Amino acid sequence: MSPYRRGFKSMLPIAPGIIPFGAVMGTVSADAHLSFFQTVSMNLIVFAGAAQLAAVDLMNHQAAVLVVVATGLIINLRFLLYSAALSPIVQNESFFKKFISAFCVTDQSYAVMTAEQDKFKTNHEAVQFYLGSCLCMMIVWQSSVVAGYIFGNFAPKSLSLDYAIPLSFVALLIPTLKNSKYVMVALFSAVVSLLLYKLPFKTGLIATAILGICFAIFLTRKKAAK
Amino acid sequence: MIPLGYYWLNVALLAVGTISIRGSIIALSARTKISERVKQIFTFIPAAILPAFIAPAVFYHQGQVEMVMGKERVVVLVLASVLCWFTRSTLATVGFGLAALYLFTNL
Known part of the structure; x- marks a missing residue:
């Protein structure tokens, strides 16, 4: 079996986990009165679920452009880590393959790649495997967003679809709370976000993120000093 | 209703910013390493x-x-x-x- 196909198949068990999140993205886009073209375009050119969901929510509240973009990019900062891990593998590939590899960096493709890392004979094979898994990820993500968008256009208003955003973020957040320090940072950010909520253009969100990260630095430094 | 110009400006900037993050280290060098401390903070x-x-x-x-x-x-x-x-x-x-x-x- 070619590395592309193996990569595609390796993503299949993870794919069902993406579907509800993609469906929420599509539903929320429909709820925000975005056109089908706008929804699909954003999916294709940004291709970053949590950041997209945050962006649609913020745009719906008329947040400042700086806030929308900065928030999305802070959420996407984790891709730097994946990019660093992928970098040595793609160095000898063409510019086009490097670009596509970078563009398709996601939590899921990184996870599949890492799990299979020891099985590749060459970096070229690893890249082919990775691109195969990315294709699967892209198909499942786009399809689930489209399905969610169609549902969102027909769903009754009494379903409170706006609430799917905080619920999705709960589903993203909870698996990352690995110990009490993460829980403390999350509670700290929740309280700060409420205190700063009235700041204009949703700038309280950026302030909360920065303060939350500073608090995390403080908590982890304290441990190192002991 | 989200204004069209406002929407596309946000999406375009988000797209450029995101691909810059994703591609940054690939474009820089295979030898670029991120310290463990930074990795920890990112989590x-x-x-x-x-x-x-x-x-x-x-x-x-x-x-x-x-x-x-x-x-x-x-x-x-x-x-x-x-x-x-x-x-x-x-x-x-x-x-x-x-x-x-x-x-x-x-x-």
């Missing part, structure tokens, strides 16, 4: 920013702290969080949350 990003979306959506629903009308959202959030903790399932969390909120507000 706190979801905990630092996601609650800032969750808490106001629950407590500032309808634009102000509304403990009567918003109470069902708090209850649903707590129940959905507990469910998520045990199942780690997006489908279960979102599905249960929306269904529970519908029942709380419509029955």
